[in-house]
Amino acid sequence: MKFTKMQGCGNDYIYVDCTKEKIENAPQVAVKVSDRHFGIGSDGLILIKPSDKADFFMDMYNSDGSRGKMCGNGIRCVGKYVYDMGLTDKKQLRIETLSGIKKLDLTIKDGQVSLVTVDMGYPLFLPKDIPVISDKDMLVNEPIIVGGKEYRITCLSVGNPHAVVFVKNTDDLPLDIIGPQFENHEIFPDRVNTEFVEVINRNHIKMRVWERGSGETLACGTGACASAVASVLNNLTDNEVKVSLLGGDLYIEYNREENIVYMTGEAVTVFTGHIDI
Numbered sequence: 001m002k003f004t005k006m007q008g009c010g011n012d013y014i015y016v017d018c019t020k021e022k023i024e025n026a027p028q029v030a031v032k033v034s035d036r037h038f039g040i041g042s043d044g045l046i047l048i049k050p051s052d053k054a055d056f057f058m059d060m061y062n063s064d065g066s067r068g069k070m071c072g073n074g075i076r077c078v079g080k081y082v083y084d085m086g087l088t089d090k091k092q093l094r095i096e097t098l099s100g101i102k103k104l105d106l107t108i109k110d111g112q113v114s115l116v117t118v119d120m121g122y123p124l125f126l127p128k129d130i131p132v133i134s135d136k137d138m139l140v141n142e143p144i145i146v147g148g149k150e151y152r153i154t155c156l157s158v159g160n161p162h163a164v165v166f167v168k169n170t171d172d173l174p175l176d177i178i179g180p181q182f183e184n185h186e187i188f189p190d191r192v193n194t195e196f197v198e199v200i201n202r203n204h205i206k207m208r209v210w211e212r213g214s215g216e217t218l219a220c221g222t223g224a225c226a227s228a229v230a231s232v233l234n235n236l237t238d239n240e241v242k243v244s245l246l247g248g249d250l251y252i253e254y255n256r257e258e259n260i261v262y263m264t265g266e267a268v269t270v271f272t273g274h275i276d277i
Contacts (some may be wrong), residue, residue, distance in 0.1 A: 002276045003033070004081060005040060005270040008073030010218025010247020012270065013060070014042045015081050018049045027065035029254075034063035040275060043214050046074050048081060053103045054073060054094035056082055070090050070099035070159025072221015072250075072263050079104040080113035080267035092227065099159030113267060120222070120261040124157040124228050133187045139234050147181045154230035158261060159229045160193045162226035166234065170198045172209045179210030193220060195227045199236045206244045218247030219248035228252035 004015045010219065014033045016023060030045035032038075044062045051057035060068040075095055082088050083106055093104040099131050100121060107115035138143070138241040139155040144163075146258050153163045163182060173196055182194040191212040198206040207227050209220040210233065213273055224243040231237040232254050243250045250265040 001029075002272070004272045005083075006081065006268060007040065007079040007222065007247070007270055008076045008219065009218060009245050009250060009267055010268050011073035012042045013044050013046045013071070014040055015046050015048060016048045017081075017087070018059070018260060019087065021242060023047055023272050023277075026059070026061055027067070029194045030063065031065045031118070031130065032277065034277065035074060038065065040273075041065055042184075043217050044068065044071075044074075046071070048078055048087075051096040054096040055067055055088060055090065056093070057096040060097075060152065064212070066213040067098075067116055067255060068160065068213070070097045070102075070222055072120065072158075072223075073219055073265070073267075074221070075104070075118055075215065076116035076221065076263075076265055076267040077103055079106055079116045079118075080269065082268065083108075088150065089093050097159065112201070116267050117262060117264040118159050118221070120158055120225050122259050123154075123226070123261060127155070130155055130157045132163075132192070140242065141232075144185070144187070146185060147178060153197050154233060156177065156226055156255055157191075157213065158225045158228060158229070159223040160222050161188060161194060162223060163188070163192050163215060164195045164197055164227050164230035164235065166230075167196050167198055170196050170206050173208060175210055175216050179216060183210060185210050193223055193226075195220070195223045195230075197227045197231065199231065200244075202236075202238045203240060204242045205231055219245040219250070221263055221265070224250045225254075228269035229261060232256060
């Protein structure tokens with residue numbers, strides 16, 4: 001299998017051009033290639049496939065083999081891949097995902113993609129759409145008991161289910177303990193990604209993320225979007241926010257009137273190679 005390893009803010013995936021290659025047993029392949037000791041090392045596997053609805057289809061799998069619906073950092077790298085590899089010459093792309101079609105605007109520098117802005121679409125707030133078990137219309141600053149301690153969560157879907165928790169300091173969190181407790185909490189029937197957010201000022205937040213199926217990662221694009229939207233809903237920031245993650249910065253704009261989220265960030269090719277699967 002020919003592959004390309006790419007990363008956005010340190011959120012790294014293995015990319016395969018499935019317009020040319022056919023991958024059987026994608027979940028097992030994802031587990032194998034993601035292993036950082038015995039494989040290539042990544043947060044998962046992304047297959048770039050033809051689409052009859054858009055320019056390409058992004059089929060993604062987490063490092064544990066579970067299928068993901070959408071990845072903000074991953075889809076930026078899809079945009080860079082298809083342009084840099086000559087699969088398209090378009091600078092505006094439509095990428096099909098399991099969370100719908102996403103629109104990408106590519107910034108080109110020296111013939112290659114340097115920045116990608118993604119129209120992430122509409123955040124969903126109804127509990128049944130996230131999903132989260134609740135009889136309320138929205139969960140904003142809602143109390144929850146996790147590991148015997150009370151937290152406040154704001155829940156939404158940005159292609160994936162997210163629970164955003166505001167904390168005083170993100171640096172000292174025992175994420176390896178509380179992350180799995182949130183991920184597998186009984187109110188989240190499909191598990192959940194959890195973002196722990198520290199507000200720096202009205203235009204800047206810091207975030208650490210525990211992703212379902214992957215654990216703590218250096219970045220999560222949909223999580224950054226969810227964190228920015230939650231910050232606006234809780235009146236903690238303005239609608240344009242720099243989100244600082246362990247792997248770098250993303251820039252999120254939430255158009256509250258139209259309920260649309262835009263994400264801008266880098267996409268980087270790390271290396272290419274072949275692996276027997």
